[in-house]
Each structure stands twice: as C-alpha cells, then as structure tokens.
Amino acid sequence: MGAPDVEGLPWPEGEPGALTAAAGKLRAIAGKLSAAGGPLATAAGLGGWSGEASIASSLLLSAQTQSVQGAAEVFGSTATALSGLATLLSAGQDRIRVLAREVRAAREAAEAAQHRAADAAQRMSAYPDSTGLEGAYLHLNAAAGQAQQHYRDVRDRAMRQAHEIVAECKAADADTASEVAEGKIAATAGPNGLPAGASQVDIEPVALAWLYAPHIRFHPDEQYLPSDIRAALARTTLRTIDGRTVLDLPDDFRPRGSTSAPVDFSVVQRDGKTYLMYRVWYSYNDKGLDDHEGDLELFGVELGPDGKPAAALYYGHGTPHRVPWDQVPKQDGHPVSYSASGSHASYPAPGHYPIGKVVGIDTATDEAAGGGPHEEVESHLRPGPAHYTQPDGSPIPAGARIGDDKSAVGGSPLAPNTGGNTEPFPAGTTPIEGAPNAGDGLDGKIVGAGKDIAHLAESGAKIAATPITIGLDALP
Amino acid sequence: MGGFLVQPGVIGARAGTVDTAAGHVAGLAGMIGGVDAGGMPPRTGAALESALAAWPGALRRLGKALDATSAALRSAEGHYAATDGGVADAAHGTGSHGRP
Numbered sequence: 001m002g003a004p005d006v007e008g009l010p011w012p013e014g015e016p017g018a019l020t021a022a023a024g025k026l027r028a029i030a031g032k033l034s035a036a037g038g039p040l041a042t043a044a045g046l047g048g049w050s051g052e053a054s055i056a057s058s059l060l061l062s063a064q065t066q067s068v069q070g071a072a073e074v075f076g077s078t079a080t081a082l083s084g085l086a087t088l089l090s091a092g093q094d095r096i097r098v099l100a101r102e103v104r105a106a107r108e109a110a111e112a113a114q115h116r117a118a119d120a121a122q123r124m125s126a127y128p129d130s131t132g133l134e135g136a137y138l139h140l141n142a143a144a145g146q147a148q149q150h151y152r153d154v155r156d157r158a159m160r161q162a163h164e165i166v167a168e169c170k171a172a173d174a175d176t177a178s179e180v181a182e183g184k185i186a187a188t189a190g191p192n193g194l195p196a197g198a199s200q201v202d203i204e205p206v207a208l209a210w211l212y213a214p215h216i217r218f219h220p221d222e223q224y225l226p227s228d229i230r231a232a233l234a235r236t237t238l239r240t241i242d243g244r245t246v247l248d249l250p251d252d253f254r255p256r257g258s259t260s261a262p263v264d265f266s267v268v269q270r271d272g273k274t275y276l277m278y279r280v281w282y283s284y285n286d287k288g289l290d291d292h293e294g295d296l297e298l299f300g301v302e303l304g305p306d307g308k309p310a311a312a313l314y315y316g317h318g319t320p321h322r323v324p325w326d327q328v329p330k331q332d333g334h335p336v337s338y339s340a341s342g343s344h345a346s347y348p349a350p351g352h353y354p355i356g357k358v359v360g361i362d363t364a365t366d367e368a369a370g371g372g373p374h375e376e377v378e379s380h381l382r383p384g385p386a387h388y389t390q391p392d393g394s395p396i397p398a399g400a401r402i403g404d405d406k407s408a409v410g411g412s413p414l415a416p417n418t419g420g421n422t423e424p425f426p427a428g429t430t431p432i433e434g435a436p437n438a439g440d441g442l443d444g445k446i447v448g449a450g451k452d453i454a455h456l457a458e459s460g461a462k463i464a465a466t467p468i469t470i471g472l473d474a475l476p
Numbered sequence: 477m478g479g480f481l482v483q484p485g486v487i488g489a490r491a492g493t494v495d496t497a498a499g500h501v502a503g504l505a506g507m508i509g510g511v512d513a514g515g516m517p518p519r520t521g522a523a524l525e526s527a528l529a530a531w532p533g534a535l536r537r538l539g540k541a542l543d544a545t546s547a548a549l550r551s552a553e554g555h556y557a558a559t560d561g562g563v564a565d566a567a568h569g570t571g572s573h574g575r576p
Contacts, residue, residue, distance in 0.1 A: 013518055
C-alpha cells in the first residue's frame with residue numbers, strides 16, 4: 001500500500017496493521033513455547049530416580065528447558081517491540097492525516113478566496129464605473145492574499161511537524177530492527193545451536209562463535225563446496241600407503257558438497273588469547289598439481305580481552321594472515337572470507353594471490369572471487385571436538401592424513417590438532433600481520449581468468465613455452 | 477560409588493513429558509512460516525525477514541535435542557527394567573540367567 005494523499009506531506013513508511021499481525025502471531029508462539037516448557041521443568045525434578053545418571057539427565061533437561069524458555073522470551077520480546085513500533089507508527093500517521101486535513105482546509109479556503117477575488121475582478125471590468133464593485137474587489141483581493149498566506153503558514157508548519165514525525169518513526173524502525181536482530185541471534189546462538197536467553201549471548205565464547213562465524217564467498221568456477229567432516233571420517237580406514245599413515249577415504253566418496261553442510265568449530269586458548277576456530281571440510285582439493293583427496297580449511301577469529309573480535313585469521317596456505325577486525329570485510333557483522341577456486345584457501349578480498357614461485361617467478365596463483373555460491377556458516381554451525389576419532393572411536397594417530405593423496409606440493413590434510421595442524425596455528429609460530437598481497441600473478445595473463453599456470457601444466461601445455469607472456473609485474 | 481534409586485516407570489514418565497514438549501516445539505517451527513514481514517517499515521521488515529528464516533531451524537534443532545533426550549531416557553528405562561527383571565529371574569531361578 002502506498003502513501004495516502006496527505007497534501008504532499010512526508011509519510012512514514014509501513015503499515016501498523018502488518019506489525020500488529022506479526023506481533024500477535026509471535027506472541028502466540030511465545031505462549032505455546034512457555035506452555036511446553038512448564039512440564040519440562042517439572043520433569044527435570046521428578047522423584048523416584050536418583051544417582052549420577054539421574055543428575056546428568058536433570059541437568060540436561062534443565063538446560064533444554066532454559067532453551068525453550070529462552071526462545072519464548074525472544075518471541076515475546078520481539079512481539080512487544082513490533083507492537084511498540086506499530087503504536088508509534090499508527091499515532092504518527094494519524095497525526096500526519098490531521099495535519100493534512102488542516103493543510104487541505106487552508107488550501108481550499110485560499111483557492112475559494114482567490115476565486116471570489118477573480119470573480120470580483122471580472123465584474124469590475126464589466127462595470128468599470130461602479131465604485132462599489134471596485135471596493136468589493138479590493139476587499140476580496142486582500143482577503144485572498146491573507147488566505148494564501150495563511151495556507152502557506154499552515155503548510156510550512158505541517159511540513160516541519162511531519163518531518164519530525166517521520167524522523168521519529170525512522171529512528172524507531174532502526175531501534176526495532178536492532179531488537180529483532182538481537183532476537184534472531186538469541187534464538188539461534190545458544191550452546192549446540194539451541195536457542196539461548198538473551199543474557200547468554202555476548203558472554204560465552206561458545207555463543208560468540210555464532211555471532212562471528214564467517215560468511216564464505218565461493219568462486220563461480222568452484223566444483224567442491226563444503227561437506228561434513230564427520231561423515232567423511234566415518235568412512236575412513238586406517239592404512240599405511242608407501243610408508244605414510246593415512247585415513248583412507250573410499251575413492252567413490254567425493255561429495256560435491258553444498259552451502260548448508262555442517263561446519264565444526266572449537267574455542268581455543270593460546271597465550272592468553274581466545275580464538276574461535278572454524279573447520280570447513282571439502283571432499284576434494286581441485287588445484288592442478290596440488291589435487292588431493294580431502295581438504296580442511298580453517299578460519300579463525302581472535303577475541304580481545306573485552307570479548308570482542310580483535311582480528312580474523314585467514315589461512316591462505318600455511319601460516320595464517322592476521323587481519324585487524326576493523327579491516328575485515330563484513331556482512332551483517334560476520335567476517336567475509338573469499339574461498340579460492342579449487343584450493344579453498346581463504347582470503348579477505350577477491351584477487352589473484354601468488355602461491356608458488358620458481359626461480360622467483362610466480363608460477364601458480366589462487367584466484368578468489370565472489371559471484372559463486374555464498375555460505376553463512378552460522379546457519380550450519382556445530383561444536384566440534386578437539387580431536388576427532390576413527391570410525392571405531394580410537395584416536396587418530398599423529399601425522400595421519402585424511403585421504404591418501406600426496407601431491408607434488410602438498411597432499412591430503414592432517415586432522416585438526418594432530419601433527420602440525422594445531423589450532424589456532426602451530427606452537428612456536430605466529431601469524432603474518434596484515435592481509436596477504438593480492439598481487440597479480442599469472443592468472444588472466446596466460447589463459448584467462450579462473451586458470452593459472454598449474455592448471456595449464458595439468459592440461460598438458462608447457463610452462464616453458466610461455467615465458468614471454470609473463471608480465472613484468474609478476475617478477476619479484 | 478554412592479547408592480542410587482531407580483524406578484524405571486519414573487524415567488518413562490519423564491521421557492513422555494519430553495516427547496510431548498519436543499512435538500510442541502517442532503510444531504511451532506511451522507507456525508513461524510505463517511508470520512509475514514511484508515508491509516512493515518523497511519529496516520524492521522528486513523530484520524524480521526532474516527530472523528524468520530533462522531528461527532524455524534533453531535526450533536527444529538531444539539525439538540531434535542528434546543527427541544534425543546527422550547530417546548536416551550527410554551533406552552535407560554529399558555535397560556533398568558531389563559536389569560530389574562534379570563535380577564528378579566536370577567533370584568527366583570526362573571530365568572535364563574538363573575541358577576542351573
């Protein structure tokens with residue numbers, strides 16, 4: 001529904017009825033949740049069962065009851081916020097309608113006075129010798145001028161008041177939107193992804209993991225999207241291949257993945273700092289000479305002493321780059337990470353990132369770009385263990401890789417927190433400060449966007465045959 | 477190890493309560509689909525639309541968590557009841573675990 005005819009006065013957007021209707025439905029949901037939570041609370045305290053299992057069960061039920069009640073609070077408070085905005089908006093729109101009526105009345109009075117003066121002028125010109133008509137005209141013309149001035153005064157005052165009302169409604173709209181956004185977080189950010197009471201958010205790092213989960217931008221050419229690391233590990237068999245210990249994956253198990261696969265996270269303390277670590281798993285690394293089964297990509301958020309994010313860790317290849325939080329690209333408060341085509345390495349911006357040098361010349365690049373699928377990791381987040389296990393529950397041996405590929409420059413990955421894959425980064429190392437240089441490598445110069453020299457080599461072309469096409473800016 | 481008391485029927489009753497709650501919670505996820513963010517002031521409308529997309533999943537997760545709790549309680553009830561029966565059979569010498 002558009003704005004009504006209000007004499008050109010500004011009109012606050014939105015329909016109070018829509019807000020009221022949504023508030024009513026949310027309030028009903030809140031009521032039903034509260035009703036469901038009541039018996040749960042009672043069940044947690046029933047007699048007739050004591051001992052450790054009973055205590056554990058009661059604790060679990062208490063936590064779940066809190067989640068139910070927390071969700072009820074969220075829907076209830078959101079309904080209250082929407083109702084409040086509806087009331088304010090309705091009052092504002094009513095007031096503007098009243099102002100519009102006043103303006104309309106003044107305008108119509110001015111038009112009528114002007115009409116009467118014009119009639120008098122016509123009669124006066126028909127009877128030029130009539131002094132009475134001249135006097136009437138002068139009187140009516142003066143009255144028309146006064147009516148016109150009155151109309152302008154009424155209109156200007158109404159315009160000022162309407163602008164103030166609209167500004168007030170816009171501010172209330174912004175405030176309500178913030179409350180709804182907080183409600184969205186509170187209803188999804190509890191431990192294990194369950195709803196949590198608003199008071200739990202912003203306190204526990206576990207809850208913060210939902211707040212600061214990355215939004216991943218995939219390259220349009222990407223062939224392998226994230227999949228479930230636990231589903232992959234459940235299909236592995238521990239073997240020794242060519243002297244290497246591997247958790248072998250079935251060769252026919254290579255899901256293309258999706259933007260809704262579960263992503264595990266962990267909360268790690270290191271040197272007095274807290275890190276939120278996100279583990280994104282892909283069934284295959286499709287990167288020319290570095291093709292390999294299994295691909296684990298980390299993304300980290302470093303929390304400051306105040307519990308707020310201080311930096312994001314982008315794991316291109318190897319040592320992560322630490323990008324200060326105020327320089328991290330964000331969407332709705334979430335850090336944005338660009339996943340390089342094929343390698344899935346994470347970068348803070350689109351670009352052609354050099355990743356391999358031969359005699360000082362960039363011979364391979366990661367190409368990161370938007371335009372492909374997007375993933376909002378918080379929608380599929382799952383607390384992960386510090387250490388995964390083999391399908392029979394036994395520990396994964398140190399140094400074992402998930403997948404049996406050993407590529408020319410890398411190979412299948414280590415499981416988190418095994419061997420050199422310690423979270424947030426190997427002990428004794430430190431991240432590289434600042435974003436990686438998205439310098440132009442060979443992409444686009446030889447074979448066009450989306451390809452690089454590694455792909456070129458794989459397809460049988462000869463690197464040696466193309467030295468002249470290497471741009472000078474690719475030289476060190 | 478401290479002593480403990482088990483009345484399997486109490487555990488079953490607790491599981492029943494959790495089952496009922498799980499059903500209600502999961503059902504409410506569908507009700508959220510009936511909430512419409514259209515026609516609202518722009519920022520509130522956008523925020524509500526985003527929340528309406530996230531909330532059903534949260535409630536379904538909660539429903540699943542309650543389902544899992546209920547299943548665990550039912551399993552415990554079964555184990556305790558079977559143990560109780562087994563011990564009783566043994567004591568009476570009538571069961572497969574009884575005296576020869």
